[in-house]
Amino acid sequence: MYKELxxxxxxxxxxxxxxxxxxxxxxxxxxxxxAAVSQQIRKIExxxxxxxxxxxxRCMQLTYQGAVLTEAIQNGFELIVxxxxxxxxxxxxxxxxxxxxxxxxxxxxxxxxxxxxxxYPDIDLRIVTSKEVEDLRQGEIDIAIRYxxxxxxxxxxxxxxxxxxxxxxxxxxxxxxxxxxxxxxxQSWLIDYSGVSYWPKWFEHIGxxxxxxxxxxxxxxxxxxxxxxxxxxxxxxxxxAKQAAHxxxxxxxxxxxxxxxxxxxxxxxxxxxxxxxxxxxELFSQWLHKEIESL
Numbered sequence: 001m002y003k004e005l006x007x008x009x010x011x012x013x014x015x016x017x018x019x020x021x022x023x024x025x026x027x028x029x030x031x032x033x034x035a036a037v038s039q040q041i042r043k044i045e046x047x048x049x050x051x052x053x054x055x056x057x058r059c060m061q062l063t064y065q066g067a068v069l070t071e072a073i074q075n076g077f078e079l080i081v082x083x084x085x086x087x088x089x090x091x092x093x094x095x096x097x098x099x100x101x102x103x104x105x106x107x108x109x110x111x112x113x114x115x116x117x118x119x120y121p122d123i124d125l126r127i128v129t130s131k132e133v134e135d136l137r138q139g140e141i142d143i144a145i146r147y148x149x150x151x152x153x154x155x156x157x158x159x160x161x162x163x164x165x166x167x168x169x170x171x172x173x174x175x176x177x178x179x180x181x182x183x184x185x186x187q188s189w190l191i192d193y194s195g196v197s198y199w200p201k202w203f204e205h206i207g208x209x210x211x212x213x214x215x216x217x218x219x220x221x222x223x224x225x226x227x228x229x230x231x232x233x234x235x236x237x238x239x240x241a242k243q244a245a246h247x248x249x250x251x252x253x254x255x256x257x258x259x260x261x262x263x264x265x266x267x268x269x270x271x272x273x274x275x276x277x278x279x280x281x282e283l284f285s286q287w288l289h290k291e292i293e294s295l
Contacts, residue, residue, distance in 0.1 A: 010040035018070040021059040093122035100145035103223040111246040136272045155270040163240040164260025189235030193226040240265035245295040
């Protein structure tokens with residue numbers, strides 16, 4: 001039975017070489033020599049009677065037969081991994097690694113991590129900032145928290161924050177604004193961190209001329225820089241009151257007007273429901289939801 005599977009190690013090499021498009025990179029990942037990878041793949045090709053790879057420049061590309069076999073290998077390996085995860089759930093104590101954007105980490109997570117660590121000292125919490133959505137089924141990342149409305153059908157997803165964007169500024173800047181008329185914001189320095197400016201949309205939403213061509217506008221690349229500017233007393237930015245809750249609670253920022261624009265800021269928490277660290281993941285998710293609900 002399964003006599004075709006005599007060369008299981010060779011299938012690992014085929015999968016790695018296909019994914020990395022390189023025999024040498026596959027060898028490095030599997031901690032073997034490039035010659036070993038090449039030899040094992042040739043053995044499989046001889047066994048099945050067709051070529052699996054061909055060279056194109058510096059890359060190894062799959063033939064049609066190679067692509068069919070690689071898909072089957074990857075599906076098979078994934079089933080094996082899922083089976084192992086189901087019988088190898090880790091206990092609650094241990095490491096938990098979270099990846100998120102720099103802004104969410106600095107504005108929401110880091111100011112509250114001491115609470116989680118105090119409540120659950122046996123969980124070693126680690127935060128990695130990144131803009132990319134990592135593969136949560138392989139590697140060390142357990143939870144990803146991401147900005148936006150994109151769907152991630154491969155993972156369990158929960159909405160953490162779905163908040164309108166509102167004006168935020170320092171108390172000193174708020175003092176010179178006309179509290180009864182948001183149009184006075186046009187006399188301030190408007191800070192924008194989006195590729196598509198939200199200020200015209202916000203003004204239009206509250207019935208004010210959306211034209212900001214005569215205004216002073218500073219464009220920055222992310223909410224962290226925008227927050228740094230307004231914390232230093234320079235201008236007004238649009239952002240989530242929940243995301244900026246730490247600064248609002250400390251009196252370092254204020255929200256001069258209540259008007260909010262939707263869709264605004266949305267963050268989602270996602271994870272692999274088959275993760276062996278599911279107990280830790282679900283505990284952290286429940287804790288973070290409660291923290292955000294209290295903002």
